[in-house]
Amino acid sequence: MPATEEPPMKKMRGDLPTDDASLALLDKVYDVQKELDEVHNKAAEEIVQVEIKFNKLRTPMYEKRAKAIAQIPDFWVTTMLNHPIIAESLAEHDTEILTNLTSIDVVENEDIKSGFSMEFKFKKNPYFKNESITKKVTMNEEGDNILSEISHSIRTVRRTKDMKEICAPEADEGFVSWLQSEVDPEMDDIGNLIKDDLFPTPMEYYNAQIDSDEEDEEECE
Amino acid sequence: MPATEEPPMKKMRGDLPTDDASLALLDKVYDVQKELDEVHNKAAEEIVQVEIKFNKLRTPMYEKRAKAIAQIPDFWVTTMLNHPIIAESLAEHDTEILTNLTSIDVVENEDIKSGFSMEFKFKKNPYFKNESITKKVTMNEEGDNILSEISHSIRTVRRTKDMKEICAPEADEGFVSWLQSEVDPEMDDIGNLIKDDLFPTPMEYYNAQIDSDEEDEEECE
Incomplete structure (x- = not known):
């Protein structure tokens, strides 16, 4: 990816904190975020399973509906x-x-x-x-x-x-x-x-x- | 709701079928759609339950994350x-x-x-x-x-x-x-x-x- 040609924003890489206290805090945020991402992924996976289950019920109903609709x-x-x-x-x-x-x-x-x-x-x-x-x-x-x-x-x-x-x-x-x-x-x-x-x-x-x-x-x- | 002022479209109420065969087919579509709507509602309700379950896990993580972020x-x-x-x-x-x-x-x-x-x-x-x-x-x-x-x-x-x-x-x-x-x-x-x-x-x-x-x-x- 080429360097951006847009006018530079105030906050950029150079502004990310480098002091030990901030880096320790950032590590903490990373750790918590990793746990959160796992929860997000598990939630997404369970929702997919719900959709798969209900799609199986929907399919024959959609087929039945399609046959009637095609004649209207x-x-x-x-x-x-x-x-x-x-x-x-x-x-x-x-x-x-x-x-x-x-x-x-x-x-x-x-x-x-x-x-x-x-x-x-x-x-x-x-x-x-x-x-x-x-x-x-x-x-x-x-x-x-x-x-x-x-x-x-x-x-x-x-x-x-x-x-x-x-x-x-x-x-x-x-x-x-x-x-x-x-x-x-x-x-x-x-x-x-x-x-x-x-x-x-x-x-x-x-x-x-x-x-x-x-x-x-x-x-x- | 007032009658629309927009230019009339080709298909409108008057174009809906009124013959017996079409009305019987429409009834069929209605019946299947009612079953489908029930499936849609059940799926939506199960997804809500998944989100509620995972939100309970997320809340303490978000609080922990917020404490660290506020100091960065x-x-x-x-x-x-x-x-x-x-x-x-x-x-x-x-x-x-x-x-x-x-x-x-x-x-x-x-x-x-x-x-x-x-x-x-x-x-x-x-x-x-x-x-x-x-x-x-x-x-x-x-x-x-x-x-x-x-x-x-x-x-x-x-x-x-x-x-x-x-x-x-x-x-x-x-x-x-x-x-x-x-x-x-x-x-x-x-x-x-x-x-x-x-x-x-x-x-x-x-x-x-x-x-x-x-x-x-x-x-x-």
Whole structure:
């Protein structure tokens, strides 16, 4: 790593204490921190075990849910349009294309620590040929999630200039673009919202419009 | 809630299916989702129990660590200046003022679900009189964290115009400003980084400068 070119901060290596009293105190902090790190690691490990246990219960339920959802027209596009943050990230062309999205599936690796994958399935549609696109996220050696694989780019059906632009891997807006883009999973707001919010509890969004209308009516009576 | 003024989206309530087949499928999704929600809740509850168990182990360690850290000059300001994101959020005046910060303490409520508090202690200093400032975050009925209390505003010692501006509750930049500001805890990047990153593992930042220098040396040999 090269020496930083930024303006020097007031506190730097030179300011770390070197007197015996401070060094003894620092040793103490190190020792306690080592014990604390062990506790942090044990807690993280137990939480992983809880998640593994419950993922085993969730898997058959998600499969059962997916079968019903795939037959309900516009299920996922409706949840996305009713999700306050995901909706904002959708580009104009996405709404139409997303009516063909029949399935979202998030599958954590069995140990959950090594990563997960997100699969999006589409019915036959006039935009592109892909029946499914999968984004696979793998934990790297530093313990960060990295995007390790996208199954493949979108192969367009409609060979118009517009469709080519929308489905180009370098397109920089909206869901179809996100689907093919290599976003750092730690900063991937759309991906994280789909994985941790939309996928586990879609009904909160599918019915968002109805619920807020009903609240209005109650307030008005 | 008033009707939205935003441009209407393509999919709205009117687009939800009303035919018998779709409604039967939706009922099925509802039923499975209810089972799933129960699993989600049970998993969340078990994770809370894990955290409660480990917090009991952590508390005496944090107290022991705090006693040593309070005697090491510039400990917390050094961790902050070495933290890549927190450092960026510091204003010019913060570095000097933060040399007086002797203790950070994050205390989760016993049940961890009802909230937590963050206490910042200062030694006698020429800037302000407060010995400590506490930000208390409480979980509201909707299950969101809300900032429920800041112990009190900073009472300046130096009554210069500059100090008044820096310590004014409406100041909009840096740590001292953050300390007194009512930021939504869900969006509070500084608060969340202190709570979940700097406080549990400060040594990763205290020594960041040394570590990266050592790496440089190894690479150069």
